[in-house]
Amino acid sequence: MKNRLKVLRAERDWTQADLAAELDVSRQTINAIEKGKFDPSLPLAFKAARLFGLTIEDIFIDESGAE
Template sequence: MDNDLRALREQHGWTQGALADRLGVSRQTVNALETGRYDPSLPLAFRLAALFDTSIEAMFRPEDPIDPAGRTDTAPRRSN
C-alpha cells in the first residue's frame, strides 16, 4: 500500500521514534509502514489519520487501482 507517512512525519519535524511514541508502536513499525512492508491495522490507520488531521483515504492508497466495477486491473476489457 502506498502512503504519505514519511512526508507527513517530516513536515511535523518528528523522527520515526517520536511518531512511534505518539502512536504507541515501535520505531520499527513506523519504518515498516513508511517503506510499505507493513499495512496498518484499521485502528492504527485511524490513529494516524487523526494525528495528521487527514483521512485514511488521503494517507493510504492501494498499489493496484480499483475501478468502479471492482476490478483491480485497469486494462480495457474486450467484449466478445
C-alpha cells in the first residue's frame, strides 16, 4: 500500500521522530510505513488522518484492486 506520509511530513517540515511522537509509535515504524514495508492498522491510519486533517484515502492508496 502506497502512502503520502513522507510528502505530508515534509510539507510541515517534520522529522520522522516528530511524526512518531505525535502518533505514539517508534521512528522505525514511521520509516517502515513510509517505505511501504508495513501497513498500519486502521486505528493508526485514522490517527494519522486526524493529525493531518485529511481522510485515510487522502493519505493511503490501496493498490490491491488496481490492475
